[in-house]
Amino acid sequence: MKYLRSLFPVVLASTLIAPLPAQEKPSRIPAGYTAEEIETPEGASLGVGGMEFAPDGSLMLCTREGEVWKYIIKEKQWSLFADGLHESLGLWIDPKTSETFAIQRGEITKLIDTNGDGRADLYESFNAGWGVTDNYHEYAFGLVRDSKGNFYGTLNTSLSWPGWARSKKWDIARVWTTGFKDTEGKMGRAAKYRGWCFKVTSKGEFEPFAAGLRSPAGIGINKDDELFFTDNQGDWEATSSLHHIVKGRFHGHPSSLWDHPDYKGKDLNAIPLKDYEKLWKRPAVWIPHGELATSPGEPIFNYTGGKFGPFENQMFIGDQGRSNIMRVSLQKVGGDYQGVIFDFVNRLQTGCIRHVFAEDGSLWVGQTGRGWGSAGGKEYGLQRVSWDGKTTPFSMHDVKLTKTGFTITFTKPVDPSMAKEAQNYMLERWGYAYHPRYGSGKTNLKKEAPTKVTVAKDGRSVYLEAPLEEERVYKIILKAGVYKAKDGSGMANNTAWYTLNQLIQ
Amino acid sequence: MKKLFLTTSIYFLGAFSAQAEDKNIDHDVDIGTLHGQLRYSTEVFAVKPNSRVSVTLNNTDEMIHNWLLAKGGKVDLARIAESALKLGAEGMKQGFIPKDNAILASIGLVQPGKKRRITFTAPKEIGDYPYVCTFPGHSLTMRGVMKVSENPEKAIAQVNKIVAENTTPRNGVLEVGDAPRVVRVHVKDVDSGRSIAVGLPGGVNYLFDAEKLMVRFGWTGGFLNVAPDRKGRGGGTCRILGDKFEVGATEFPLRIGNPDKDPKVRFGGYSRLGNPAFLYEVDGAKVSQTVSGRPGTKALTYGFRVKNPSGDVYFLIKGDGFTVSSTAGKWSAKTSILKVPQKEAEEFFVSLEHQ
Numbered sequence: 001m002k003y004l005r006s007l008f009p010v011v012l013a014s015t016l017i018a019p020l021p022a023q024e025k026p027s028r029i030p031a032g033y034t035a036e037e038i039e040t041p042e043g044a045s046l047g048v049g050g051m052e053f054a055p056d057g058s059l060m061l062c063t064r065e066g067e068v069w070k071y072i073i074k075e076k077q078w079s080l081f082a083d084g085l086h087e088s089l090g091l092w093i094d095p096k097t098s099e100t101f102a103i104q105r106g107e108i109t110k111l112i113d114t115n116g117d118g119r120a121d122l123y124e125s126f127n128a129g130w131g132v133t134d135n136y137h138e139y140a141f142g143l144v145r146d147s148k149g150n151f152y153g154t155l156n157t158s159l160s161w162p163g164w165a166r167s168k169k170w171d172i173a174r175v176w177t178t179g180f181k182d183t184e185g186k187m188g189r190a191a192k193y194r195g196w197c198f199k200v201t202s203k204g205e206f207e208p209f210a211a212g213l214r215s216p217a218g219i220g221i222n223k224d225d226e227l228f229f230t231d232n233q234g235d236w237e238a239t240s241s242l243h244h245i246v247k248g249r250f251h252g253h254p255s256s257l258w259d260h261p262d263y264k265g266k267d268l269n270a271i272p273l274k275d276y277e278k279l280w281k282r283p284a285v286w287i288p289h290g291e292l293a294t295s296p297g298e299p300i301f302n303y304t305g306g307k308f309g310p311f312e313n314q315m316f317i318g319d320q321g322r323s324n325i326m327r328v329s330l331q332k333v334g335g336d337y338q339g340v341i342f343d344f345v346n347r348l349q350t351g352c353i354r355h356v357f358a359e360d361g362s363l364w365v366g367q368t369g370r371g372w373g374s375a376g377g378k379e380y381g382l383q384r385v386s387w388d389g390k391t392t393p394f395s396m397h398d399v400k401l402t403k404t405g406f407t408i409t410f411t412k413p414v415d416p417s418m419a420k421e422a423q424n425y426m427l428e429r430w431g432y433a434y435h436p437r438y439g440s441g442k443t444n445l446k447k448e449a450p451t452k453v454t455v456a457k458d459g460r461s462v463y464l465e466a467p468l469e470e471e472r473v474y475k476i477i478l479k480a481g482v483y484k485a486k487d488g489s490g491m492a493n494n495t496a497w498y499t500l501n502q503l504i505q
Numbered sequence: 506m507k508k509l510f511l512t513t514s515i516y517f518l519g520a521f522s523a524q525a526e527d528k529n530i531d532h533d534v535d536i537g538t539l540h541g542q543l544r545y546s547t548e549v550f551a552v553k554p555n556s557r558v559s560v561t562l563n564n565t566d567e568m569i570h571n572w573l574l575a576k577g578g579k580v581d582l583a584r585i586a587e588s589a590l591k592l593g594a595e596g597m598k599q600g601f602i603p604k605d606n607a608i609l610a611s612i613g614l615v616q617p618g619k620k621r622r623i624t625f626t627a628p629k630e631i632g633d634y635p636y637v638c639t640f641p642g643h644s645l646t647m648r649g650v651m652k653v654s655e656n657p658e659k660a661i662a663q664v665n666k667i668v669a670e671n672t673t674p675r676n677g678v679l680e681v682g683d684a685p686r687v688v689r690v691h692v693k694d695v696d697s698g699r700s701i702a703v704g705l706p707g708g709v710n711y712l713f714d715a716e717k718l719m720v721r722f723g724w725t726g727g728f729l730n731v732a733p734d735r736k737g738r739g740g741g742t743c744r745i746l747g748d749k750f751e752v753g754a755t756e757f758p759l760r761i762g763n764p765d766k767d768p769k770v771r772f773g774g775y776s777r778l779g780n781p782a783f784l785y786e787v788d789g790a791k792v793s794q795t796v797s798g799r800p801g802t803k804a805l806t807y808g809f810r811v812k813n814p815s816g817d818v819y820f821l822i823k824g825d826g827f828t829v830s831s832t833a834g835k836w837s838a839k840t841s842i843l844k845v846p847q848k849e850a851e852e853f854f855v856s857l858e859h860q
Contacts, residue, residue: 084688084701114776122774123687
């Protein structure tokens with residue numbers, strides 16, 4: 001990129017900019033929803049790393065540039081609350097006391113304004129239980145807190161392979177296992193607990209919680225204190241993914257096991273791939289690379305009481321690469337989560353990484369487009385997605401696995417004569433390889449129409465019978481341009497991706 | 506840095522305000538004090554030889570200060586400060602202004618929020634004349650220089666060269682305005698993932714390592730280029746701007762009770778009220794550490810406050826090429842250890858000056 005730019009400075013710039021003029025509006029957004037751009041403080045780079053609403057209704061956000069800003073929405077007024085943090089990628093504010101915690105590379109910091117002038121003046125180190133070096137990839141993401149007052153965050157692995165930055169410095173602690181080249185498994189461990197999800201108690205005690213994370217850019221928590229994180233495609237990660245974190249789980253990337261008590265002093269490269277695969281907890285939802293996302297951010301649950309439209313209790317995830325917001329509905333099968341993911345709003349102004357629901361039910365989207373090439377192209381930004389409170393978009397509401405196929409529910413009745421035709425559906429299914437290589441293509445790809453289609457009497461659901469296989473992603477495509485509601489409305493997103501880890505017994 | 510520009514403007518404005526008040530005054534200089542930093546707000550000003558100079562000490566700080574102008578160098582200042590200290594209880598009456606032939610002019614104690622003015626004739630000889638606050642504990646950091654020059658404007662401009670030119674971040678260059686800057690970034694060639702770069706007004710900077718809990722080095726001049734952290738993916742190692750100097754530390758420097766026992770330490774964060782104060786615990790005792798320095802010198806002064814230490818406090822230092830002085834305790838050059846008695850450890854200053 002850099003090389004090309006220097007060769008064709010003018011030509012390339014114009015051809016790159018030309019095809020992307022329509023950035024004001026998302027290219028795909030369900031009926032009844034709008035996306036609004038929020039003006040950010042002048043002169044400040046606002047690469048959003050974390051967002052929360054304070055009890056007084058103002059929005060607080062922390063940035064990759066290490067600042068914490070306060071935004072009084074009614075007055076559209078920005079003020080700087082704190083600065084000089086080390087790439088702050090998460091924020092948590094006590095909904096009662098306003099106590100403010102930010103996570104930065106080296107620690108969780110409590111930011112206190114002791115003299116009441118609106119600026120933090122005491123930067124209290126709350127916990128620094130993990131290791132950090134000057135390896136650029138050692139991000140610390142957060143920050144969520146459960147009902148008992150425990151914090152959780154995720155720690156990125158270190159980027160380390162021979163020759164990186166023409167230095168031997170980072171040729172350390174990687175896992176590629178027997179049968180693979182030592183240039184595989186590029187992410188590793190340069191310091192303690194890289195690749196872990198951690199817990200910090202309300203008293204500030206650090207506890208390693210779950211291992212096997214690679215580039216876990218977002219962590220979220222639901223009403224029942226259940227934790228989820230997203231990971232990015234890369235070595236040991238076939239494609240981007242959403243995982244349900246449970247204490248002690250291994251989520252797939254092995255270099256974190258250097259800090260696991262059961263693996264102390266062991267040669268992780270002597271452990272065969274199949275043993276890691278046995279240990280590995282598959283993601284609850286695969287997020288197919290390129291089709292849906294390239295680098296997902298924070299998962300957030302919609303508990304707005306219907307203020308954000310018909311998708312109450314579902315999860316929303318933004319993506320930094322494609323600048324879209326996705327929607328997830330989970331299903332518990334065999335005691336574990338798996339589920340469906342849809343695209344929701346596509347092509348916002350730049351990479352979506354942090355999300356928070358406002359009191360009025362609108363979804364605030366914190367954005368950064370710096371470094372990995374985000375659709376939309378803005379360097380940073382803030383957008384708000386709102387529902388008009390009346391329009392029901394025609395959309396798949398959910399997809400649930402049954403013993404013999406899938407049941408799709410809709411936000412409003414489908415046109416039954418159209419919906420009963422099997423030719424209006426396409427099912428694709430595939431698997432992914434688990435290996436130290438960077439990403440995986442689709443394996444065992446099959447395409448077929450459903451063997452049987454049944455439309456419910458009320459038109460609110462459709463049952464598709466299909467051959468079922470475990471450890472597959474099922475892509476369900478409703479025929480574009482043809483699939484319509486009974487009232488004639490078309491749909492913005494006609495595709496669902498269901499991750500089938502386990503069959504219903 | 507802004508302070509130095511202020512000095513320049515004082516020089517220009519001086520002619521006008523002097524005319525209004527006193528026709529004989531050539532230079533009217535206002536010297537403030539920085540909140541909690543043990544520093545004057547004006548640390549350098551320039552006058553013409555044999556000119557009439559008026560200095561106002563405007564004490565905006567919460568501590569008592571004085572102002573004393575001398576001829577000579579560091580040795581003379583140290584001697585004067587020591588005689589001031591020896592005045593003991595008598596010092597409060599005499600404003601901590603001792604008798605010494607090197608003293609050219611002085612302003613006695615000025616209470617917080619008050620100001621006092623003095624008028625004198627500048628020396629005929631071109632050169633640098635240091636000034637200092639001799640209130641006990643202040644003389645290590647609270648200093649400045651009066652430059653006597655045929656071209657005061659040029660003399661000030663030359664001083665300004667050591668500091669950056671504006672306060673707006675440009676091309677990744679972070680600069681320091683009239684308030685200290687505290688920025689956590691990776692800094693090139695520092696083997697710590699928890700570095701905190703601090704820039705003080707006037708072009709004195711240092712790096713505090715929140716992992717080893719100590720100052721790693723200082724630098725004078727410009728502050729920091731953060732482009733490696735703010736461009737593209739970021740996370741790169743940032744560059745210090747200006748001249749780096751060592752302060753001789755290789756390990757955490759404080760011990761309580763026994764200089765040979767490894768201490769148990771915990772980083773507690775930092776306060777940004779006034780001069781940044783780093784907070785940590787050493788064997789259960791709460792410590793607050795400030796750092797200050799003066800523009801144009803390769804020296805840092807640590808202000809330690811140790812709350813209820815269980816024994817005497819030891820300050821260990823390793824390395825050569827700098828002078829150590831302190832407001833309390835006894836320095837042993839042989840062991841490179843400063844021993845501060847338990848009851849004096851509540852507040853003491855240690856100054857490390859590069860030779």
